[in-house]
Amino acid sequence: MADTEQNVAIDLGKYQLGWSDEEDYVYKPQKGLSEDIIREMSFLKKEPEWMLDFRLRSYEIFKRKPMPNWGGDTSEIFFDDIYYYIKPTEGQVDAWE
Incomplete structure (x- = not known):
């Protein structure tokens, strides 16, 4: 049997059945990565200096x-x-709604 390659484009930004949740977060930096973003993430996660x-x-x-x-x-x-x-919202969710 011959191997075949199939490329499938998937649009991850849209749910085909029209359902989605609101984004719920405490912190969302700008896109990309920089030293400033790394420092801010580390601070928010209360990471040690090392x-x-x-x-x-x-x-x-x-x-x-x-x-x-x-x-x-x-x-x-x-x-x-x-x-x-x-960073997601604080606390634990009690229901799926």
Whole structure:
């Protein structure tokens, strides 16, 4: 049997049956990633200093790395169009409604 590749476009922004929930969050930064956003996320998560340092070093390495040219096509990934952290509302929900 021959292997075939099928590309399927999925619009994740729209639910086909017309139902959606309101976004409910405490904190939603601008899209993309920067040192300022990393510092703010770490502060909101009450992380220790060593974790912030680790995240900042990791971010610097990430910025220097080229996109891989092997495997799947990554040209359609727009890193500046992603929310990397959205803090949900405080407390636990008691019902699905």
